[in-house]
Amino acid sequence: MLTAIVLTKNEESKIARCLDSLWFCDEIIVCDDCSTDATRIVAKKYPNVKVLVHSLRGDFAQQRNFALSYASHKWVLFVDADEVVSNELAKEISNVLPKTKKDAFYIHRSDYFLGKQLKYGESGNNKIIRLAKKGSGLWQRKVHEVWQVKGSIGELRSTLWHYPHDNLFLFLDSINCYAKMHAFENYYAGKRSSLALIIFAPIFKFMQNYIFRLGFLDGAHGMVSALMLSFHSFLAWSNLWILQKKK
Numbered sequence: 459m460l461t462a463i464v465l466t467k468n469e470e471s472k473i474a475r476c477l478d479s480l481w482f483c484d485e486i487i488v489c490d491d492c493s494t495d496a497t498r499i500v501a502k503k504y505p506n507v508k509v510l511v512h513s514l515r516g517d518f519a520q521q522r523n524f525a526l527s528y529a530s531h532k533w534v535l536f537v538d539a540d541e542v543v544s545n546e547l548a549k550e551i552s553n554v555l556p557k558t559k560k561d562a563f564y565i566h567r568s569d570y571f572l573g574k575q576l577k578y579g580e581s582g583n584n585k586i587i588r589l590a591k592k593g594s595g596l597w598q599r600k601v602h603e604v605w606q607v608k609g610s611i612g613e614l615r616s617t618l619w620h621y622p623h624d625n626l627f628l629f630l631d632s633i634n635c636y637a638k639m640h641a642f643e644n645y646y647a648g649k650r651s652s653l654a655l656i657i658f659a660p661i662f663k664f665m666q667n668y669i670f671r672l673g674f675l676d677g678a679h680g681m682v683s684a685l686m687l688s689f690h691s692f693l694a695w696s697n698l699w700i701l702q703k704k705k
Contacts, residue, residue: 459555460484461529461592462537465521466501467491467514469539472621473500477507479543482552483535489525497539516639519597522605529592536588536605540621541567547616551589554614561609562590567618571683572625579673580666581620581683587611588618601639626682633690641697651699659695664688 462483464476467490477500480486488501491514501507510528514521526534533555537543543551547565554563565588569581576582587605595607623629644651667673668684676683 459531460533460535460551461531462486462535463522463525463529464488464537464539465491465518465525466493466497466539468493468495468497470496470500473497473539475542476537476539477501477504479548480535480537482543482548485530487525487528489521491521516642517600519599519603522597522603526592526596532591534590534592537618538620542619542621544617544619547614547618550614550616554612558612559610560612561594562587562605562607562611564611564613565589565618566614566616567620569620569622569683571623571679574676574679576673576676576679576683578675579668579671579680579683580687582671582673582676585613589614600643601636602643626686629686633686634693637690637693638697640694641701644694644698645701649698650702651695653699655695656692656699660688660692663691 460483462480462485464473464486466473466488473488477486484506486504486507487510488498488507489510489512490498490501492511498509498511501509508528510525512521512524522536535551564585567584567586569576571581587607590605590607591609594609595605597603598606623632664684664687667687668681673680673684
């Protein structure tokens with residue numbers, strides 16, 4: 459009834475924890491972006507795991523859609539390698555799917571940042587579509603991709619845990635990479651940057667996360683997280699401005 463799909467790229471330190479949390483799935487597909495570490499070796503130790511090797515080529519949506527085409531079951535659950543399905547979520551999915559008339563479900567995702575759970579800000583309780591019927595829709599956007607599904611969408615109550623960054627250096631590397639990809643996506647979508655956006659969009663991003671979404675209640679972790687997300691906004695709009703000048 460249920461296929462889980464996990465995208466990977468050099469995730470040997472995290473993939474086992476992720477796969478262990480998918481014990482309730484009938485099939486698991488690991489779609490690997492040509493890892494150079496032991497990610498695929500670890501994944502192949504699981505008897506119900508099918509490993510696909512496919513280059514990302516800077517397009518997360520096409521990577522997800524490629525893996526989606528290999529799913530054998532009616533329902534598909536997408537989980538990233540740095541995410542863990544809580545036991546409560548696993549049981550809820552197992553109980554809901556046999557009797558639901560919905561076509562997809564929102565799942566609540568909560569981040570752990572530098573060892574602490576964030577309860578506020580956009581990382582504290584992010585609602586995303588990760589569970590849907592196989593033929594209900596496809597993923598869109600090369601980065602910050604979304605699953606565009608048609609039909610009735612429900613909402614699950616339990617949590618998907620996210621452990622994205624082990625330290626600030628890795629966080630900065632990730633921000634730099636995603637900001638460049640986001641800039642290219644915005645450029646080809648016809649969006650344009652400006653000095654005002656470069657200055658004020660990061661400020662608004664920080665205020666949105668730290669003040670309006672109560673990130674300050676997460677203490678120092680909430681402030682650092684809000685600053686890093688603001689820095690991502692600065693890099694994305696700055697990179698888009700540079701693209702405009704080059705073109």
